[in-house]
Amino acid sequence: MLDQILQFVLTGITVGATYALVALGFSIIYNASDVVNFAQGEFVMIGAMSAIAMSAGENGLSPFLALPLAILLTIGVGIMLQRFAIAPAKGASVVTTIIITIGASIFLRGVALLLWGKDIFALPHFSGEQPIHIGNATLLPQNLWVMGGAALLVIGVHWFFNHTHQGKAILACSCNRTAAQLVGINVGKMMMIAYGLSAFLGAMAGLLVTPITFTSYDAGVMLGLKGFSAAILGGFGNPMGAVAGGVLLGLIESLSAGLISSGYKDAIGFIILLLVLFFRPSGLFGKATAERV
């Protein structure tokens, strides 16, 4: 039993690490521009699918070229999303921006469908498929790649926002856009960095996890929703809360799939999310704010 639980925990952390990266992407964009980007999951899909497409076949590129190109492509999509869909609708209501990004996610999915069809694809494992035994639980090397990669990325993002000029400038934009502009911050550029960074995280998540979970044109939908849940679970707008929320959600799902019912694992995740929203709307790690009248 204990071994089983260890197994569920290891799986949960792997899945949770993916959620954490998506949730982090949500947080960054939300912080920078007050937009909930429902196309966040599509970044994951685009990163994975384009890498697969570029490295496929006899004339395919070597993975060392295909993966960076896939990341760059995804970053490009992220920046275009900001430039051509979010920026023109400046000042729009919450509902409007939600629908714009939902539209963007459907659009990107449609493009993926057109290019790559409905098939399911996988990336090769980065370093073999020889299982590693921990007690009676097993782990694939790729699981370690996911956990380690995600951890490095999270540390990197944390460092970026706390120790670099540009990271702080993005945070300034999120606090007060006009004031940021007045002290000479190029808000437009900061937005592009924020969206690019989010897309980068999405692409990385996609590349890391696709060897295990596979991908298809519509793989981004559920991942996006899970990432959003994780971000809210951790306290929306709190990047490290989002990461914790992601890991937590992964664990909840994996444990409930193993111990309760695999069919209902998603439902259990969402039920816990609803309970958190009802009893602690600011999330597990967020600060409550009072409304000003």
Next chain:
Amino acid sequence: MKRLSGFYLLAALVVLLPIIFPDNYYVTVVGVTALLHAILAVGLNLLMGYAGQISLGHAAFFGIGAYTSAILTTRYGWDPWAAIVVGIALTGSIAFLVSRPILRLKGHYLAMATLGLGIIANIVLVQAGDFTGGPDGLGDIPTLSLFGWALDTDLRWYWVMGATMLGTVWIALNIIDSRSGRALRALHGSEVAAEMMGINTTATKTGVFVLAALTASLAGSLFSHQQSFISPDSFSFFFSIELVTMVVLGGMASTYGAVFGAVVLTFLPELLVVFEDFEVMIFGAILMLMMIFLPQGIFVGLQTPFRRRLTRRESPIADTPGE
């Protein structure tokens, strides 16, 4: 009665179409679906457009209605009409129970909570196979009959769906233009000011949430009996998004806009069949472009400049919008 002139126009359109185009696929088949969508959109619009409360899980209530009807009639041999009533009561109770905690939330949080609710409902439909038939769905749902007049042709369904749609629109119009409707719009405009005018905003939100759910439940039951087969796919997250899109496409806070959005979005895939592979992409692009360039929706957006031109000619002396 100037207030209802648009309604009479709509009613005339609904009545005339099948007479002008008898046995036309687009009228009696696609048209019935459009009418069904219009019922759903008009109900959701009360909640979203007028009261300003986003819901990304409306398909759940549509599904509860549909499945209650399907399960009670196929598994327990109930009379379809009784099943519809039970469906409505059940949906209403569920909506009432979840409304309190959910409607305390705002903006993105409300979006997430309603979305979660929709997904949970869908998962239950898929997983509770003993009752719902699981992913394979439920078939052999009997059709309805009205005083011995069996709804066994497309055209008959058209009339029933048309009448229900018109009834829904009529009720929506009545509500919007009343004390309750003003309360709804007021809480959209400023919740705190609405409270200060003596409006119990919590109760008002609950009321409109339940009302929208009831409408969806009725539509779900009709859908069940009309299709005679249902599966969880019809009540997914995507359908919730489609409903939101209908409301937004026509223009929020416009009942006719919601009908318009429902009709356009029902016919669009039919027309896009030609482009088959492009369908998803075009759908997404329309959604995005609409919201960026015409956030008030097509119906309202195109009507406003026209209306403004009219009022400018009349004002500033003509002050009284008489009835």
Next chain:
Amino acid sequence: MTTMKLLEVEELTKSFGGVTAIAGLSFDVPPGNVYSVIGPNGAGKTTLFNMLSGIYQPDEGAIRFQSNDIVGIQPHQVAALGVSRTFQNLQMFFNMSVLDNVMVGCHLRTRTGLLSAALRLPGVKREERESREWARQALAMCSLDRYIGHEAGSLPYGVLKRLEIARALAVQPKLLLMDEPAAGLNDTETMEMQALIRRICEAGITVLLVEHNMGLVMQVSDRILVLDYGSRLAEGTPTEIQKDRKVVEAYLGGEVKYAM
């Protein structure tokens, strides 16, 4: 004769995370008066209003309106007792017409429920007509007749300020809380506002006023409460306040002369 009190505030205290906005404040508002609350920014005036209207709950103390304890009840219940208010930063229903905005104010004076509205039962039409008439009267009182068919979103700021008052008047309040009605108004508009406040008071509605324009406050008030750091610095008639040394020193900052 002045033992009658419309509003009694007793030992009211409210703090936000360590910062005390209102500290042990007590005062009474007699009926039929224009009672003003003045004080520098951050003195706690808006916090006080938010507590009086049920939006914030006090940490300690009592608020009684016509002897009813209104601490712990919802804003809409406070409104039902006869308290209405306007807001410092406009809280208009910008998605509605001018007439509809004010008709919302008639909410408490009408009964039509969701069901009877949905089916347009008899009686609904009559109530609509009544509401419309009441709304027109409120608009007329605020000299807004000519804007009746406009959309609220299309009106200039000064007009919106008065529209908020018209909406609050449609509630038929016994007490009207006005939060900086003259803020952002030009001289002519301020004069109009002053006259309007007087008219409201003459119509038998007690006015509790928060305002920075001292000329207006001194002209229009029957009594004035001076707040400093959330507690009472002085209270009295305009003449008394103008002579009060504490007020002159602490708040008005040295020598003061009123041009009236």
